[in-house]
Amino acid sequence: MDTTNLILAIFLVYWAAVAYLSKKGVLEKYNISAYGPILMIRTVRGLALLDKLAKPRRYWRVFANTGIVLMFIGMFAMLFIVILSDIALISSLTENAMPQPSKFNEARNVFLIPGVNEFIPLTWGIIALVVTLVVHEFAHAILARVEDIRVKSMGILFALVPIGGFAEPDEEQLFGEGKDEFGSPVINEKKATRNQRARILAAGVMSNFAVALIAFVLFFGPVLGAVAPMSDTMVVDVKEDSVADIAGIEKGMIITGIDDQEIRYANDVVAYLNKTETGSTVTLKAAKDREIREYELEVTGKQDTGDFGIYINDIVDGSPAERSNLEKGMFLLSINNVTTQTPEEFVNFMNTTTADQEVEIEVKTTEGESKIYTLTLGQHPDGTSEKGFLGVYYGTDGVKNIPVGLSIGEYPAHEYLDMLKGLPSMLTGVAGWVILLGLPIIGFAGEGFPGFSGTLAQFYEPVGWGEPLGVGVFWIANSLLWVGWLNFYVGLFNCLPAVPLDGGHVFRDYLQSFLKRFTGDEIKSTTLAGTIAGTFTIFIILSFVLMIFGPYIVHGF
Structure with missing residues (x-):
């Protein structure tokens, strides 16, 4: 049994145990709730800490009020993207140009869940998801205490391993909705005003944006500054029993120099060897996992400088x-x-x-x-x-054969790093934000940038303050990239005017206040606002359904 199947088997056994314990009422005795395989493990410990964190109330209210403004900006931006996507899909449908089903629109890749979404690496994705959830939920809790709304409990979300944290504000005080002794919903006196409720709800989004900003500033600033390309030239093939093969050179190594000459491009290798006579010995410097070694190679045969593919x-x-x-x-x-x-x-x-x-x-x-x-x-x-x-x-550049038994090719390591460093300067235009939103999935030209890992990491080395950390610099970079991106994306998604998202509740509240100016009736404006918010919710859900299943409906499953 391979590792994937073993993990799946363990998870299914765990899920079955959770379902059994939930059915028997065992979990409820310990104040634990089960939602599918996810456990909400509650505790009242730490609630005093919330009160301490909430003491600078003026600061938190400014923080949350800023979040309300950003939430509405994000709301309009996300709604614009959804409408634009709908128009593009409907146009492609009428013109028989619907895109083929692919991983870009596969249902599993809509959810930002590591291990489910194929574009999100498991390790960095879990780190980012935990940070995102904890920051979002505890921001709600802190602002609830700032506004004197009771927080019933705190705790962790558990699904075989801890996947996040949560805090439970008293919804009866927050929304004015409760249940009577028979379990029927009743409307209570609302303790939280509209602005208080908006601040509490916007705090989660604002905290995600704040964490994303910090992570991206660190990533695009000092961390990328501690990463430098070694060379653009890679060994893509080694001819069996050639002098390079015998010397120990392997496919995937990065060529950094020949004799005393530094190498950047494949043509640098070709140009140097063009000046080298057959039978001469050269010292080729090649790196694997950023460890540079020297290889003595005899130049044999006629130089082949031609590209062949x-x-x-x-x-x-x-x-x-x-x-x-x-x-x-x-x-x-x-x-x-x-x-x-x-x-x-x-x-x-x-x-x-x-x-x-x-x-x-x-x-x-x-x-x-x-x-x-x-x-x-x-x-x-x-x-x-x-x-x-x-x-x-x-x-x-094309792949080139060189007369030591190697085929070499290029990757634009220098240019790619420069583009990454230059991305913040592009955020003054729409294109920069589009690239940032799709960076790990689409990247600059459809290639995606999941971080410094695999083959890509071979082209780079830590420098400056990051040199003593070695590969740890890449771990920091990958963590910051995914923490920043996931917080940014989750924050934007929660801005959508769809209940039960934070943006949906805030949209409905402010819409009700706006409509009341015209109706002069609390009940009518509340009912109308709820209807409009519900319509937006249905529209957004149907839009996502169209994005996911549209290509399959046209081209087949």
């Missing part, structure tokens, strides 16, 4: 390339009989394509065989480009 560094999840079983390590030779020996040739051809266009792609497989794949190009993930989308990562 685009090396596929990786495959975009859910892309046409993945669905057609293209693999990392293949060489892309041609498309529709048009050679693609350089990135320029590949880009020029792709610029002539359209979504849903069928193409024939010739590749050299990882076994060295030539093979042709027929596939249908997808719609570009940015949603604005009309050209077709294949979904492969490739270097900025």
Whole structure:
């Protein structure tokens, strides 16, 4: 049994035990509630701490009032995005251009849950989710105490492992809704005013935005400043029994120098070896896991400087390339009989394509065989480009053979790091916010940036203050990236004017106050506001359903 199946089996056993204990009333005796596999373990310990944290009331009210303003900004922004997505999907439906089903619109990837969402790495995702939930819930609790609303309990959310925290404000005091002795809902005297309630609800969103800001400032500032590219040149293949193979050079190593010359591009290697006579010995410096070693290699045979194809560094999840079983390590030779020996040739051809266009792609497989794949190009993930989308990562230069038994390629490590560092300066325009929202999934050009891990991390090393930490710098970077992104996304999502989200409650409250100016009747304005808020809720739910299932309805499941 592999690890995944073992974890799944343990989780199912745990879930069955939770269901059994809940049915027998055992959990209730210990003030524990079960919602599916998730346990809410309550305690009244720590409530005194909330009162202490709530003492600077003026500060917290300013904090929460700022949150109300940001919530309405986020509300309009998210509603605009939802409406824009609906228009785009309906237009594509009428024009028979509905995008193919993919991981970008798969139901499981709508939920920001590590282990469920394929784009969120498990370790960094769990860290980010715990921080997001704890910050959000405890901000509600602190503002509840600031406004003299009772907090009934605090606790942790548990699903085999702790996944977050929560605090329970007294909903009867917060919303004025309770139940009589028979369990029927009754309307009580509201203790919290509209503005108090709005501050309590907006505090969660504001805290998420504040944490996101802190995390992103640290990530894009000192942390990225402690990361530097080693080189853009990677070993993509090692010829068996060649001098490089015998010397111990491995596929995936980063070439940083030859003799006393520093190497950045693959052409630097070619240019140096062009000046080296056959039979001469060179010292190649190559790094694996940021450890640089020197290898003595004899230059053999005639120099081959020709490009022979685009090396596929990786495959975009859910892309046409993945669905057609293209693999990392293949060489892309041609498309529709048009050679693609350089990135320029590949880009020029792709610029002539359209979504849903069928193409024939010739590749050299990882076994060295030539093979042709027929596939249908997808719609570009940015949603604005009309050209077709294949979904492969490739270097900025073609793969080159060098006469020591190596094939080398490039990845724009320097340029990519510069783009990351420059992202904050792009936030003055809409494009910057779009990139930030989709950074881990779409990235700058559909490739996604999940953090410094795997092959990508090989190109970089810690410098400056981060050098003593070694790989720990990448752990810090990944944690900050996901804490910032998840807090930002959860904060925005909670701004949506849909009950029971925080934004839905605030929208309904302020709408009721606005309508009362015209109706002059508390009951009528409350009923009308509830109807409008309910309509928005249904509209938003149906919009998400359309986004998820629209491509499947058109193209089949």
